[in-house]
Amino acid sequence: MKPGVASIFSPTLAARFDVLVEKYPVKRSALIPMLLYAQDEAGYLSEAVIAEIARRLSLTELEVRNVASYYSMLRFKPAGRYNIQVCTNICCMLKGAYDVLDRFREELHIDPNGTTPDGLFSLEEVECIGACCWGPAIQVNYDFHDEIKPDHVPGIVGGYRGKAQAEGKK
């Protein structure tokens, strides 16, 4: 990163990127980790995020978009503060993943790929998240919840709502 150009990332993340860029024999190897970290902080890959990552790696923005658009876990639109990903692949499906998904829709009043008006939750139907033995499984941001029954849903949602309030008070 050229000195004098302001970063849109937090000082911690910017410092982390400075290290990451130097870490690999080829700069662009740092691209995917950077995209993931950036998304965690900014919530999604905005134009500004893409531009800064491109600048840091001496790539064109097109190249960054080419890579980012390949991966379904990378977003170009904001998601909720808690992004609920419900696996509906075969193991989870057989154990009732669609019932769980439907329950989330009722509870949150949104469809998959939607976000609640308060921006707190978004819902996604995803492919296998690697928890087949404990299906149905869901992932909320980086937290796993497994062997879910539809009745667990209000509790999970309530838990995150409470967490958000607690964090908000701090």
Add this chain to the structure above:
Amino acid sequence: MTTRLGILRDSEQKMPDVTFTVDGKKLTAPAGTLLIDACRKAGIEIPAFCYYPGLSLQAACRMCVVRQEKVPKLQTACTTMVAEGQSFITESEEIAAARKGTIELLLGNHPLDCPVCDAGGECELQDMNFKYGAGESLYTEAKRHRDEQQWSPAVFYDRPRCILCYRCTRICGEGMDVWALGIENRNASSVIAPNLGNRLDCEQCGMCIDICPVGALTSGAYRYKTRPWEMNHVSTVCTHCGDGCKVTLGIRTSTEGAEIIRGDNRDKSGINNDFLCAKGRFGFDFVDHPDRLTKPLVRNSAGTLEPATWEHALRIAATKLKEIRDTRSGAAIGVIGSNRTTNEENYLLQKFARTVLGTNNIDHERTTDYAAFARALAGHPGKTATLREIGRAPAILLIGGDPTNEHPLLAWQIRTNVRLNRARLYIANSKPIKLDRQAKATQEIPAGGYKNLAEFLDSGQSDFSKAVLAEESLIVIFGEEFRSAAVDELVAWGLKRGNIRFAYLGDHSNSRGAADMGLFPDLLPGYVPVTAPGAFAEYPNLPSTHGRTLPQMFEAAANGELGALFVVGANPISRLELDPEALRDTLVIVQDLFLTETAALADVVLPAASLYEKSGTVTNSFGDVQLARKAADRPGVRPDFEILVRLAGAMGVDVKTLVPFAHGSVTGDLGQSRGAQAGEADRHSVWLEANGLEPKLSPFDSLALLDEIQRLVPGYAPSESFDRFSLFAGNDVPSELGNSPGFVPISTLRGPDLIAPNHDGLFTSATLGRYCRGLTELEQHQETVKEAVAAAD
């Protein structure tokens, strides 16, 4: 990716030959050659969508699969390198089934709109489908449709038609070094994406359209206009810059004659290989511009130009020219030639000026100092570099200029040479240029510091000069920054070093030809001084004193010393910003395509055919001579050659003295006027016979004069390399500047003020460029996207 290919190429050069078997045939190729290349060389065709010679390997399409002995799965021929003793099968039921399966998958979402698709009839997917017959499909799902996108005035993208071969992304990135195309999303959702989301910010060369094997990328200039089989395809030479790309024009019969529908690089046999820029591809639409002159114009008694018949216009022009010549002598007439007319036309023009009008007052709008270059090289043949040689030279020193914008083909040749052959490029320039990215070393030159460059290099002080001096052989490319004495110094430095060859850059399609053909007040064709004793002895009435330069003609006109000015395909009023008032009392005759600022002042305007509407030879900046072929046809206009012959005829000249034509041209070309040769058998027909050529039948056949040019212009003499057979077969043949006789520099006539480079960019082309609507649109598009990008930053 580029290095991957580089390694393959390198190994290709060094590795020993190996023998392997393909379909039972023993083949030999250097170890490490790609199987697909080795097979194609041996005449065994292996189909492929993604493989493209000269680009990095993609191995994306799976069409080139072959069976290799002892290998369990089918292998891709585009990534298999041959080795001793291998055995391959390239066609079998198994392979046909695999390829059929691939096509079936490709057709999964591909629309079946061949009847309306631009590529229908020249589509590689269509051909493969016919060959492997994937007419039926197991897929019953609905095809996924997505709307077509327009990325720029030139480039449209039809997403469902795309088979994702990545040819366009690679030619744009690796080939053009623009990197404006990429792939977004994955597998069935993948699409090609331009750099600005839905718009393209690039050089608009259109190479992606040409290289697309299907109809996914289509051209704004051509789409939905016709079908490929309804056109005739004429390969000719581009009329724009001085690089001389071969362009294939798609011609269709129209109510007016023959119109140009498309420009592309169809046969790839030219000096430009795969390359063609926006001007070559889209800059042909001036031919049917509404402002195109199609009738001669004569100024009437009221002082306005009004349409006239050819006979009337020629009679007026001829009578007045003759009158001025006879009453005020040839010195009262000035002639200005063109940078875009053919060699034969330029030669004829100076012959007409010198032998019919009796004047050496002939010049052209000089874009660079070829005369100085010829003078510096005189007596040193073999010291110029052709464009093809630049494409394979081990080391190149590029001084000044900006080839990417002003000489796009040269830039392509250099880039490709660096990429594929690891040529070493050295750049000395006063400003950063795009080619710096390919350079091994760059040297910033202070403004106006080019003249000290040889000294700087010789000093060997910097790493740059050390590296340049260490090269075993070097091609030095320079342009109008060097003029007059500076050219002499640089060339002398190179000749002294011995291992250096040169290329000197000029602006337009035949600027070099105009210089070679003697459109100079002091130099005859081949840079022979008019003052040289016995020069062109066969020219009757050749004035032996030098004439006026272009600015001097305007001065003379202002002083009332110039009775007539005859301008062929030039627009000095606008271009050199000369005062139109100077021509107040001068008879002005103009031959041109449009009513330019200069033509608007004329008393007689004769509508001329463009380079796309006539035949003849042209010489590019590098001295490569190529044949331009007549493609389009327009009623009303005449080639400049024909106009000149008819003008001479109307002046009462026996035109056979100008153009040797008709069998037994002896009657017209007896040689009585040839001094020492008087009374001898006609030298020209003897020469023709000795070279196995036939006299031409028509006085308007410009190639009749190519014979005379080859006989009289040393650099164009028939030789092993300047081979008529090769030239007429559509190849570029090198002329030889070093064959010109040495002569005394006439400093009074030269001087930097005579050189006016035009610095045309990617979308401009002097006066002609104004009438290329497609190029104007592209330029506006680029300005808009540049503004959008700047605003976003």
